Amino acid sequence: MTANAALKARRDRTIGPYSPLFYDEPLQFVRGSGVWLEEANGERYLDGYNNVPHVGHANGxxxxxxxxxxxxxxxxxxxxxxxxxxxxxxxxxxxxxxxxxxxxxxxxxxxxxxxxxxxxxxxxxxxxxxxxxxxxxxxxxxxxxxxxxxxxxxxxxxxxxxxxxxxxxxxxxxxxxxxxxxxxxxxxxxxxxxxxxxxxxxxxxxxxxxxxxxxxxxxxxxxxxxxxxxxxxxxxxxxxxxxxxxxxxxxxxxxxxxxxxxxxxxxxxxxxxxxxxxxxxxxxxxxxxxxxxxxxxxxxxxxxxxxxxxxxxxxxxxEGLMDRAKRLGAEARAEFDRLAATHDFVRAAKGTGLFLGLDFAVDGVPAPELAKRVVEGMKARNVLISRIGRDESVLKVRPPLAFGEAELPILLGALTDSLSDI
Ligand SMILES: Cc1ncc(COP(=O)(O)O)c(C=O)c1O
Known part of the structure; x- marks a missing residue:
């Protein structure tokens, strides 16, 4: 049993198995800094999901x-x-x-x-x-x-x-x-x-x-x-x-x-x-x-x-975070629009500022399973995102507002590659 599986078993016996966890194999973060998180196994993940650490994890x-x-x-x-x-x-x-x-x-x-x-x-x-x-x-x-x-x-x-x-x-x-x-x-x-x-x-x-x-x-x-x-x-x-x-x-x-x-x-x-x-x-x-x-x-x-x-x-x-969210958000949205236009299983790009998504559909029918595969694909590339919407078919990309110029290409690269896997 892995260390995370053992912790999950203890969690199930205390907090209970009903309190939701992200991912088929949940992650355990032990440290955060800015828009980066460190997993118990030492790997670093880019946080493209969490809006609570608004100005960055462990902000000084x-x-x-x-x-x-x-x-x-x-x-x-x-x-x-x-x-x-x-x-x-x-x-x-x-x-x-x-x-x-x-x-x-x-x-x-x-x-x-x-x-x-x-x-x-x-x-x-x-x-x-x-x-x-x-x-x-x-x-x-x-x-x-x-x-x-x-x-x-x-x-x-x-x-x-x-x-x-x-x-x-x-x-x-x-x-x-x-x-x-x-x-x-x-x-x-x-x-x-x-x-x-x-x-x-x-x-x-x-x-x-x-x-x-x-x-x-x-x-x-x-x-x-x-x-x-x-x-x-x-x-x-x-x-x-x-x-x-x-x-x-x-x-x-x-x-x-x-x-x-x-x-x-x-x-x-x-x-x-x-x-x-x-x-x-x-x-x-x-x-x-x-x-x-x-x-x-x-x-x-x-x-x-x-x-x-x-x-x-x-x-x-x-840090001018609102302006940055506007600038980076527009840049990211343009790329999301391009991805929507070039993948027939993406119905549309969604969102504004630093809250963006892609809506997956095949022949007009929502495709939550594809959105899930992309979320897992991003995880495999050490980038965190999630899903939303009535069909859970929309990617939820909503990083800390402290997200920066250096991180955007990493997120977009991982997204492009995860879409290519499909
Ligand atoms: C739009 C919205 N309102 C209210 C809440 C509830 O907030 P809290 O979990 O801090 O009670 C949430 C939590 O996810 C939310 O997304």
Whole structure:
């Protein structure tokens, strides 16, 4: 038995065999630096997948800030702390002026749970609209609206789902696809109103990451926002995957999508691996919620988290990571487009910034097995990527934002070779 197989057996006997692991033969990383990871066997892997280590694995600035603050003071949030306020101001300055208040949490799930709670209280309604292939977190509320992952809880009676169209798959005229989707939304809203749930919120990832980064019709996001607001609901943008410059050129996925939500939730990259999340909203919404609830979260937004979050923002700025994501993303996307055009089993290139994919299909039928072979082929070439989408047929290439010029040819070379194997 290999060392990794032995560790997996111990893991199965403790954590259990149900907690997912990537790859047919799972990897065990023992060290990380920048965009490189070292496996227990000493081999180096290029990280083309992980968005949590946003500014790079074991980033020096983040580690120093964490250690320095932890060695000075860490305390819950019921005392004044300048660093927490400094960080809040810095983070809020990246939003449109209307989004000027922040509530901290410890995970993306917590942030989405809180955003939904706020929306319920403000609207007096419980109805929620989500995409029909999405994931927003682990709580009961979120399990009842999970459509993109196996959950035992059935969809809540107050939940309606919307199929997000993909113009790379649907060959009909764009206007027809848009009209059909918005009519579906109208019907969903009408049914929530008819059954007395009302509309408290829509909850979407502005990039539709889990859905496989569909190419949506122009006007879809604006149409959703307009209809949800008209029905009295709030618009929540789940930026757990799409935020912090991922799209290249835009700090937030909702800016990329051209809309201003009522509530923005964020997590994963925010603390570069340190567990932290937030809900950003307006003064009016916070006043409504804050004045009616004694809301307090022990660990959320503590000084160490603030130091880490601040270091992430400073590092992004110092290294120009958003601009780099835009530049490298455009370069990579051009190559992905070329690969799509030259391989008949690749239907389309997907994504923007440093979140890219290739959608595999044979004779118009999604081909997840080919996507899986490429993911394993990349692994054999020591490059990490994964798959997404309702058919798991879309490659998920979403490296740390610290990904650099030197690494791009390595990733693209491994991808080209892995496609040639098929
Ligand atoms: C879009 C989105 N929202 C929310 C979550 C939940 O975040 P967390 O696992 O930090 O609770 C995830 C996690 O994968 C996610 O991808």
């Amino acid at each position: 600035r983040v580690v120093a800030a964490l250690a320095e603050q932890a060695a000075t003071l860490n305390i819950h949030t019921r005392y004044l702390n300048e660093r927490v306020v400094d960080y809040s101001e810095r983070l809020l300055s990246t939003f449109a002026p209307r989004l000027d208040r922040i509530l901290f949490g410890n995970s993306g799930s917590e942030a989405n749970e809180l955003a939904l709670r706020i929306a319920r209280q403000l609207t007096g309604s419980t109805g929620v609209i989500v995409s029909d292939y999405s994931y927003h977190g682990t709580t009961i509320t979120l399990a009842e609206l999970t459509t993109g992952l196996r959950t035992r809880e059935p969809l809540g009676p107050h939940v309606r789902t919307l199929r997000i169209p993909d113009l790379d798959r649907d060959q009909r005229p764009e206007a027809e696809v848009l009209a059909e989707t918005l009519a579906e939304l109208d019907a969903a809203i009408a049914s929530l109103l008819d059954e007395g749930y009302g509309v408290s919120a829509s909850l979407f990832d502005p990039l539709f990451s889990t859905e496989g980064m569909p190419r949506v019709p122009e006007g879809l996001v604006a149409g959703i926002v307009e209809r949800v607001r008209r029905a009295g609901g709030l618009v929540i943008a789940d930026e757990v995957q799409s935020g912090f410059g991922r799209t290249g050129g835009w700090m937030w996925g909702h800016d990329f999508a051209g809309m201003t939500p009522d509530l923005v939730t964020m997590g994963k990259p925010m603390g570069n691996g340190h567990p932290m999340s937030a809900v950003v909203t307006s003064e009016a919404i916070l006043d409504e919620f804050g004045s009616r609830n004694e809301f307090f979260n022990t660990f959320a937004g503590n000084p160490v988290s603030a130091a880490v979050g601040e270091a992430v923002l400073l590092e992004m700025e110092a």
